[in-house]
Amino acid sequence: MKVADLPIPESLKSAYADRGIAELYPPQAACVESGIFEGKNLLCAIPTASGKTIIAEMVMHRHVADGGKCLYIVPLKALATEKYDDFSGRGVRVGVATGDLDRRDAYLGRNDIIVATSEKVDSLLRNAAPWLGEVSLLVVDECHLIGSPDRGATLEMVIAKLLSKNPGMQVIALSATVGNPGALAGWLDAELVTSEWRPVDLREGVFFDGTIHFTDSEREVRRSSRYDDLNLVLDTVGEGGQCLVFVNSRRNAEAFAKRAAGGLKLSEEALDTAADAIERAATTDLGRTLALCVRKGAAFHHAGLSAAERRIVEDGFRKGSIRVISSTPTLAAGLNLPARRVVIRDYLRFGNGGMAPIPVGEYKQMAGRAGRPHLDPYGEAVLIAKGATACQDLYENYIDAPPEEITSQCNSENALRSHVLSLVATGFARTPAGVIEFMERTFYAWEHRGRRSTIHETIGRVIDWLAEREMITALGDRLEATEYGDLVSRLYIDxxxxxxxxxxxxxxxxxxxxxxxxxxxxxxxxxxxxxxxxxxxxxxxxxxxxxxxxxxxxxxxxxxxxxxxxxxxxxxxxxxxxxxxxxxxxxxxxxxxxxxxxxxxxxxxxxxxxxxxxxxxxxxxxxxxxxxxxxxxxxxIKKELLPLIRLKGIGRVRARRLFNAGIATPAAIREAGTARLAPILGEKTAASVLAQIGEGADERTVEEETSSRQFSLSAFGGEGDE
Ligand SMILES: Nc1ncnc2c1ncn2[C@@H]1O[C@H](COP(=O)(O)OP(=O)(O)OP(=O)(O)O)[C@@H](O)[C@H]1O
The missing domain is CATH 1.10.3380.30 (Sec63 N-terminal domain-like fold)
Known part of the structure; x- marks a missing residue:
């Protein structure tokens, strides 16, 4: 099926043509045939990198051309920014909503496509953002997260609320790892497209005794060190590929990066540049260790790194200079960094009851990162077995196993407390029966249709709890949020x-x-x-x-x-x-x-x-x-820096330098002038700060600004210097 024949705007067709996208991949063609351009709902359950995002983008452009509005839900802020970049610059207005959770962000409604996390959408619903009623297409990326114990209920409730608010809305749900796609498609009244097709061939195998055992072949790995994991990395790098190694803790990620750096021992200009940048910004041992590893071609990646460090590591890997990243699995979901070989070194992880195997879905997410489209001839996902029996077990438990079925997380008292309050506060439900009726539209109800469920009892307990705490009033049959309850719902706190x-x-x-x-x-x-x-x-x-x-x-x-x-x-x-x-x-x-x-x-x-x-x-x-x-x-900052911090370009470090130089207020800054400020702040910042407080402006204006508008606490918005 040709892109040129699709009912999408010409501008998008030519943007795709520029990127060499002329023919749809087979699963993409199946999605088109399922009726997405005729408004049908779709659950697209196809592997990583097989073109899900582009399917969604094409339908979004169709909606925009018809005067519609699209909401694209992602699980993480980092992914929201990534998708925002993907969708921008193609003739539609794109907005990203990741900011404060109790704001309405009315300006967002001016966009054609809005990318947001599920929590942000939930908070926008609670704060009655008017444009949500205009959404004609909802895209839910990584929709298997409905089954996530901590965040799944929010995603499910957001979908149910939007469907109830906009009954004609089209829904496209995307996932590479749903064990029971039929159930989810049933709930969403969606066409289902599943496929195993991938643009780059993926070989999954288990490494044991010097050899990777794939389903229909074997590959010997040269033993250049005593560590299997390092041998697997050196093998791929030796042939010009890159590796991602998933381990189960930060400490292991750091230890492996050090080991890999010692094994790779690269010396290249691009690596030195990246290492120098990390070293210059590093304020901690962690940063200094990272710089040492990067200089030799290896890096680690986990939530303890600063945003700048993460960015340098990701860029270095994308450009091909950093050859291996060792990472904790929690980051697998957020990283869009494909590599020729993915090594899933630790498949046991420390949880509540001790070490436990990671879920199959998580393995599939990690394995799916293997193989860079257009760059690698193939991708390899490799588990490491400690013995022959373990080798067999890993095949059965991961490679041949389907991902777990997802189940609704809505029948939990902790989740329902917050969601029932928001249903009442926003008028989705006005009586206990109304709450139950609303919950009938959830995936939970769909899963339990025709069966007895305990959700009525849970809802009853939650309503009593909220009424006892005076967040709602329950008079007769009528539920109403109190001022307190309404505030809690809008603040988006538990x-x-x-x-x-x-x-x-x-x-x-x-x-x-x-x-x-x-x-x-x-x-x-x-x-x-x-x-x-x-x-x-x-x-x-x-x-x-x-x-x-x-x-x-x-x-x-x-x-x-x-x-x-x-x-x-x-x-x-x-x-x-x-x-x-x-x-x-x-x-x-x-x-x-x-x-x-x-x-x-x-x-x-x-x-x-x-x-x-x-x-x-x-x-x-x-x-x-x-x-x-x-x-x-x-x-x-300490209290004494408050008057300084609200200036743009002044963060904790510069404010402290100014204060220690005896410049403690905006008035003192003005008095100090460029000559004194420039050595402390640098010439550019000094000029910008002076401009902000009106150097040369008459006294009254400055005083006015100082006492009220610009420097009031509520108008606070100084930008940091780090
Ligand atoms: N029909 C096509 N022809 C050529 N390249 C394509 C086609 N469809 C998608 N691509 C390219 O393949 C890559 C992966 O596509 P996309 O991001 O849409 O996949 P995805 O399934 O959403 O990936 P993920 O699972 O990582 O979110 C992108 O670089 C994209 O430009």
Missing amino acids: PRSAEGIVDALERAPEFSGFGLLQAICETPDMLTLYLRKGDEEMIYRFLSEHEDELWTGAPYGTDELERFYSSVKTAMLLQNWSEEVTEEMICERFNVGPGDIHNKVETAVWLVHAASRLASLFKGEFKRPIEEDGIRIRHG
């Missing part, structure tokens, strides 16, 4: 988080920054740091000096106590950050990477913002200090 924060605020005798931090760190919305050996002493010592600043006391019971200490430890990290402790010191003290600090700070900023809104309902006098602390946490 109702249990709201309860914890409000309790803490009400108990607090006076405001304390650490009390606030510990209260937000105790909520289920904060992923707290693990406790490690030796942490107790640090935490005890801290608590002995700061216990009276806490808004809650230490609980009884071992589990509760452990959670409490984790929350204190996490709050300590955040406090260190807002006391301007260096990144290097924080990383060392808390055994984390710069990426972890960033993630904790991001969540804390969101929760502190929620706390300030809750304070305006329940503890007005705390609102202002909470807002101020929110700014301090966002930027990692």
